[in-house]
Each structure stands twice: as C-alpha cells, then as structure tokens.
Amino acid sequence: MSANPQVERLEAAGPSPAATGESPVWRVAEQALYWVDIPAKKIVRGSLATGQRTEWLLPEQVACIAFDHAGTVLAGCETGLFGVTLADVSKAASGEPLTASLRKLAAPEFPHGGMRFNDGRCDRQGRFWAGTMVMDMAAAIPGGALYRFDEKGVLSAPVVDSLITQNGLGWSPDGTTMYLSDSHPLRRLIWAFDYDVETAEPRNRRVFADLHHYSGRPDGAAVDADGCYWICANDAGLLLRFTPQGKLDRQIPVPAVKPAMCAFGGRDLDTLFVTSIRPANGASEHDGHVFALRPGVSGLPEPEFAGQL
Template identity: 55%
Template sequence: MHANVERIGTMQCGVGESPVWHAGEQALYWTDIPGSTLWSWNVFSGQINAWALPEMAGCIAMTGNGWAMAMETGVFCTPQPRAGAELTPVERLATVEHARPDMRFNDGRCDRQGRFWAGTMVLDTSLGAPLGKLYRLDADGARNGRVESVIDDLIVPNGLAFSPDGKTMYLSDSHASRQTVWAFDYDIDSGTPHNRRVFIDMNAHPGRPDGAAVDADGCYWICGNDAGLVHRFTPDGRLDRSIAIPTPKPAMCAFGGPGLDTLFVTSIRIDNDPLSGATFAVRPGVTGLAEPVLHI
C-alpha cells in the first residue's frame, strides 16, 4: 500500500522508540535510546524540544503530571518538562535486578487499566541471550519500589500492545532467532496474562517484529524492522495491509494527532541513509486509541 508519509523535523535518533501522543499538549513524545534523550513535537506549532536523560530510556508512559520512563536500572518519573528548560531531576519509582549488568529496558507501555509494562534485554543482541523479562509496575509495586517479573526467556521483547477492551495482550520477540508475536488472554482485574499462543509467525512476512500499536478496530500494527514496512494484522492474525516507510528500520508506531488518525513511526539510524533515525507521520485511513495514563 502507498501512503503519504511525512517526516517530522530533522532530528536523527540512534534508536527512536516509544512514541506517545499527549492529547493535553497536542504533542508527540518519544525517546532516543542510545542518545539518552526525550523528544517532543507539537502538531500545531511544529516546535521540537529535546531533554537530556540520566540513563537510556527504552520506553515512556504518561503519568498524571509528567512521565514515567523505564531506563537502565529501573523505572523513574519526572514532572512534565518545560520547553527550553532542563529536565527536572528524575525520581526512582522502582528498581530492577538484571541477570547481568549489561542490560536495559526496551519496549513497553501501559495496559488499559494504567499498569506499566516493560521488557528488558541484553545490550549486545548478537549474543542471543534469553535473559530478558517482561515486568509489570502497578500501584503496589510503586509503593514497594519494585517491578514484578511476569514473563521470562525473552531475547528482545517488543511489540507490546493491548486490544481495545484490554482483554488481549500482544508481545513480540524481535530477535532473528525468534521473530514471533504472541497473544495472551489478559485478566484486566489482576493484570495477569495467560493462555499464550502464537499470533503471528513473522518469518512468513517481511521484516522482524518490532514496536506495535492497536487501532480502534482492534487491528495490530507492527513495524517490520529491516523491511521498511509497517504491517496491519486483523485480530485473527491475518495480514490486512502494509505501509512502506522510507527507511529500512522502522522501530515503533503509535496513533496520535487531534483525531487520533495519524500513525507516527520512529526509526533506527544506519550508515549511508539520511532518513534513518527520523520520525514519520502517516495517515493510514483508520483511527487509534488514546494512550492510557500510569496509575500509581
């Protein structure tokens, strides 16, 4: 499928990740993981802001008055940053105990009830070390200062998303040896996934499964890393369409814009590609869902 793809600004992230639409500000926020930077772009003014972070942040989530960020050593929070000002010193919400020191958080988001989910990975993905875990942070965890490990044996956890009713959780592993998206039945009262099954075998489609989002129809959009595509799969796992992105390594997508009808796509920088690491806006002809706020 051909779509009108526009570039936002001129910044190039090392690994652009975790785009989140902030409706109150009418702005997109996202993170550059190796650049340890939080970015924002206002849809009306076009203003772009950047704030330095104390650690690499794999994913972010809105709180009632700012942001939560899953970084290298735990989950932190900061008040809403101001343009032209340094980021207010972050506060640690929870600590994580990694299996080895060279690990960090990667993809994550809140479920529909406001629990923060995020996965960890070994920095050197060439090792293929299945030491990553998927963690949950809820109000109890924030009070105790700990995240709870729920799923293990992950190499590069990605593609976390929830169905519109919150009763299905999606999770991918984007490592070349896995390339699988799983679906789980999700208990919205306890925040517990169960009945894990293969939702998409990405070996049958172009690209490795990376970051993802769910639209208002319940379809699952996932970046096809290395293929320069974003795929839309129906709730029964059927490929519905693919949209080309003008760089080979799209990283994560999220719906936003005033009508939630824009799909924002971040990407990863590679050599000899001036558009790599850029953030793009696409009008796919469908609408998304508002991103939940972390409740702690």
C-alpha cells in the same frame, strides 16, 4: 481505505535524526508527540501546532515512556524505572536540551550485566508494563523478562521470561488481549495472551504471528480502534497490520529501513506516527527520522499511568 497512504517526515520532529528513535506517545492534552532517542539519553517532544522541537537530557539511556495524569513521565531506563519531571518547555533555549529530575521507583534484579529496559507502555487500566534485554544483541542471550509496575508502585516478579529482545507490547481495545513480541533475529515472533483486566494476569500464550513467514523483525506496535495490531517490521521498511485473528491484511512501506515503533495521534487520532533507527552503516537521509501517515483508521488515546509518580 487507501492501500498506500502518503508517508511524510514529521517536520515538528526537527532535522536531527535519532540513533534509536523509540516509544512515541501522543499527548492529547498538549497535541504533541513525545518519543525517545535511547543511546542519546534523550526524551524529545514535537509540537504539531508550532513545529517546535524540545529535548530533555537524562543521565542514562531511556527506552520507553508513559505519563501519569499530572504529566510526570514514567520511564524505563538502564538501571530501573524512574519518575521523571521534565523542565518546562518555555525555558528551552535555542538548540539546548533541557534538564530533567529523576526519582528511582523500582528496579528488577538483572540476571546479566549490560542490560536495560526496552519496550514499555500502560495497559488499558493504567498499569505500566515493560521488558528488559541484554544490550549486546549479537550475544543472543535470553536474559530479558517482562514486568508489571502497578498503580501502588509495586514491581512484579518476571511475568514472562527468557526473552532476547522484548518488544511489541499492546492491548486490544477492550483490554482482554495482550500482545508481546521478541524482535531478535532468532525469534521474530509475536504472541497473544488472554488478559484478565481485574488481576492483570496474562494467560494462554500462543503465537499470534511468526514473522519468519513475512518480512522484517517485529519491533514496536500499536493497536487501532478496530482491534487490529500494527507492527513495525524492522529491517524491512514496512508497517504490517494484522487482524485480531492474526491475518496480515495490510503492509505499508516507509522511507526508513528500520521502523521501530508506531503510535496513533493527531487531533482525531487518525495519524500514525512512526519512529525509526539509524543504521550504523549505509544510512539513508530518512533513517532515524519520525514519519506520519493517515492509514484510514483511528487509534485510541494512550492510557496514562493510574498511580501517582
């Protein structure tokens, strides 16, 4: 296993950097990577086979996405969760974003103004989990919460509350451990929970890793086939891998100072894709781009939403 695999910019992501690149999802059926640019209100697709980049423009900020079996997108946005039907890729004109039709599925009661959804994905059984945050991170308001949206279309009450910047969702390969982070500079914590795959209830919350002892802030994550947890160390330009026991066993530098979220993909699910955020000041030529590396381990297919959107 290479300690420092080659990290390359993903050509299929195109030349335009994202302001906040997040939520990479590998679609096995298409052999393509999807991700979002939150403030640009865009869902983006990169085809590895053709190198084609396609964008869809939404009417509000979109932070996290998953797909159902039919290819409809389940998106966590500013005002709630939406079912999003993307206009066909074949209709794309050169350089022009495509349209998307949205249907609101559910919305929590936001306790503060200026909030939106942030990190989200499906558990191994296809239930969608996503958290909320106050967009003004400088205010450090712990008004965020984690929610579950099940296959029947029911949005739960807050399952975990008092979060400042919810992030880092992931599940062990057998689905019995759930991971969650708070990436705010005042928190920098990753938690693990025992997860009941039948009832979808997380219990026994404990600190899995405290990034005050390492570098960066714990942003988005992925779990590999060995059960190890990969976290993007935002502000440190690193990927960190923790064993299921919470031991840091690898760290890989990436060209962007703010890696945001990672996802396994590629034909053999042995490529790790990394989205990044472009700083407002002092950005390098690499910040805001998508990167790819082969870390010597494979991931698991991203679960699809079990309901019908």
